[in-house]
Amino acid sequence: MVVDQAFVNKDLEINFQQRKIAVKWFNSFEEITHYLSSEIPMDASIGIGNSQTLKKMKILEAFLTKGNVVYDKTIGKTHEEVKSLKRKALLTDYYISSANAISEDGRIINIDHSGNRVAAMHYGPEKVFLIIGKNKIESTYVEALKRARNIAAPLNAKRARMNPPCVKVGKCVDCLSQERVCNFISIIEGQHVEGRLTVLIANEEAGF
Numbered sequence: 047m048v049v050d051q052a053f054v055n056k057d058l059e060i061n062f063q064q065r066k067i068a069v070k071w072f073n074s075f076e077e078i079t080h081y082l083s084s085e086i087p088m089d090a091s092i093g094i095g096n097s098q099t100l101k102k103m104k105i106l107e108a109f110l111t112k113g114n115v116v117y118d119k120t121i122g123k124t125h126e127e128v129k130s131l132k133r134k135a136l137l138t139d140y141y142i143s144s145a146n147a148i149s150e151d152g153r154i155i156n157i158d159h160s161g162n163r164v165a166a167m168h169y170g171p172e173k174v175f176l177i178i179g180k181n182k183i184e185s186t187y188v189e190a191l192k193r194a195r196n197i198a199a200p201l202n203a204k205r206a207r208m209n210p211p212c213v214k215v216g217k218c219v220d221c222l223s224q225e226r227v228c229n230f231i232s233i234i235e236g237q238h239v240e241g242r243l244t245v246l247i248a249n250e251e252a253g254f
């Protein structure tokens with residue numbers, strides 16, 4: 047499928063390439079699912095980072111149907127199962143997740159509660175795919191960080207039925223709540239291994 051060129055941001059792509067991070071553009075999330083299905087072999091193990099975007103895409107179901115071994119914490123029925131799935135996802139062939147924001151200068155920003163998702167992005171899985179909608183692109187790293195703290199974190203907290211102050215006031219107040227959701231703030235500045243991390247961007251909106 048030919049991608050709408052008006053959507054492709056070449057400057058962003060070059061800025062990521064200079065940091066050894068690849069960027070690919072797609073018209074839709076459905077196209078991304080097809081792309082991943084063709085890229086990831088059936089005998090590969092896959093870790094999945096919990097994400098509203100991936101849920102909407104039904105990525106877990108797609109790869110379970112294909113026959114891959116998939117480690118996704120949302121399959122776990124007990125605390126111990128969830129913990130085990132999170133740990134196993136750290137040493138997979140592929141890791142698929144979303145990100146809270148990217149900046150046009152080539153950075154990837156994430157906020158994480160327990161840290162498993164950002165840990166896998168940083169090191170462990172051989173290849174990492176991060177899927178985002180166009181709503182998560184910000185002009186600068188400062189704006190991307192603001193997005194992660196003031197939009198993504200409160201909405202994620204609400205979704206997880208946690209109640210730090212940002213759920214009520216709608217923005218980050220840099221709390222020390224026992225229910226703080228942003229114990230880890232990650233900024234991926236680049237990659238040591240070229241070809242390990244690819245950002246897949248859909249010309250649609252999803253997630254937060």
Ligand code: SF4
Nearest residue numbers: 210212218219221227
């Ligand atoms: S530090 Fe607290 S208030 Fe700020 S985003 Fe995180 S949980 Fe919400």
